[in-house]
Amino acid sequence: MLPVFLVTFPFFALIAAGYAAARTRVLPLEAIPGLNTFVLYFALPCMLLRFGAGTPIAQLLDGSVALIWGICALAVVAGVVLFTRNARIGWNDAAFGALVAAFPNTGFMGVPLLVALLGAQAAGPIIITIAFDLVVTSSLCIALSRLDGAGSAGRHGATLAARKALRGILVNPMPWSILLGVLLSAMRWQLPGPVERTIAMLADAASPVALFTIGAVLARSALLAREHGASAMVAAAMGTGAGPAPKAPLADVLPVVLVKLVLHPLAVWALGRGAIALGLPLAPSALAVIVLVAALPSASNVSMLAERFGADNGRIARIILWTTVAAFFTFPLAVGALR
Template sequence: MLDIISITGPVFIVIAVGFLAVKSSLMSAEEIRGVGRFVLLIALPALIFHAVASRPMSDVFEPSYMAAYAAGSLLMIAVSYLFSRVVTGLDQSRAAIRSMGMTCPNSGFIGYPIMLILFPEIAAQILALNFIVENVLLVPLLLTMAEQGRNNGESRSIGQSLKATLTRLARTPLMIAIALSVPVSLAGLPMPALVERPLGILADVAVGASLFYVGSMLAIVGKKGMSAKAIPTAIGKLIVHPLILLVAYGAMVALGLTSADEPMLLALLLTGALPAFTVFPILASNYDYGAEAGFALIVMTAASFFTLTLLLILTQDASGSMWGNLF
């Protein structure tokens, strides 16, 4: 038990430090935005480039992991969207945005630090794989669905909305880092120390700064959308999403499409059990759902300490190694 808490505890302590830094007025919202921009535009792209470019492509891409993540998340989108439309009566745009909160995890700011503690050898690889699925498939799909809900989809065709979203995402430093690192990896070019060491330094900075930023953003968002309506979003993201991903991976194993790879499976479940990404309230505000999304993010992040800890306990067998009897 203490071993598990030693994994999740430090992560959430740093998040709490970020939260307190803003609440105590030690740092302003403007200063925090600078931290976030540094992590998102410089540190994480450096980490991704270093992770992909410094190893053979065969050691980076895991088709079975990406397929399970994509298939399970698409199923989660369908379930959460139908729930939001039929059960809670949200319109198309808000239903799509709530589905985003239940499906798109904080792979970079929270997921990577946890993965780095659990399995440092593949943590950066998992981050790259997650970013590809999220930025090429999940986020474009959900933003297109949300955009189509505006004016009953009359302003743009589905193709136009999807193209605009993909174009916008393709220009982000994270996707540019992935695009630039792939040719280097394929060519097998050794990275000069003069390049590799600065990238490594920036990658190391990304961990603490990311967690600090998450906590500070929670303080900035505040309790403006405080409502019980946040509970289904939190349950969907922290509990239902990892269960659906487990089913997706299990189905692939049962069909003989892949073998049970314990570290990859644990990484997949942890990804599903992460709270929503930090920009969730910002994107949601474009569809009059920002306050609710902000409070849902607070609930998810606070509750994820307990759900992630429980997940690690459940996947630990009597000998102390991961995976008990899942497969």
């Protein structure tokens, strides 16, 4: 177990450094969107392109991995929506709770961490999970989040939200970098030397900046939630507001954390083992990769999506923070169990 901790510790340490930098305002909150832009539009696409181009095409088009991952992701979304909707949580909050339970922090954290643990052969299954979550899981949850409207208005809102999600995918460079990497792998093309070196430099920057940014985003969410609560208290004292919104109860947070870190990876492992027993051509090494992907903490960008669509961002941010902190202990246990 100690060798696993020695590999994972620097990754979580960089997250903690980003959190501390933003929490103490050494890193201005206004700078965080710039870090996000660099990671999402430059460094991370180059890293995915680099891994995709260097991965055999058979691994990038592994239908067994896509099938197991897809079934489990959709099951998690359906289960969380079904069991968390109540008088406090409508479709909007339930849908983003489901997204934060099913969408691991694969891009920012999973790719560099799992490649460091398992080697470059882990890149193929990881890329498949990223593509599915970007195209299917996120679009489905955004569409479900619009069902709070009654009758045809709700259905129209869901359709509109799905279209917006698809447009977001089209302008997101990550799916395109994955597609280009698949094309380069299939055609066995080599990029020109200067272009390849430029991509390599950006790709090498992806891991530390992305991890630092995760911590900064989590700190920003906590600080904004606290400032919003303080502003609401002042407004209530002056008679100009209704007081601060109540903090999400533990019962609305803890079950989703357990689904993300425990039930999701167990579901992927159980379904994968069953599929192998039935003769599905799923390599045990590929199954181990996607189980560990499922064991990652929740994706930090779900908090920004929840804020954009008017969901309870405080609840989503707490889930992301809790899964990130808990994963420091649970993720090495998952690695040890699989070994």
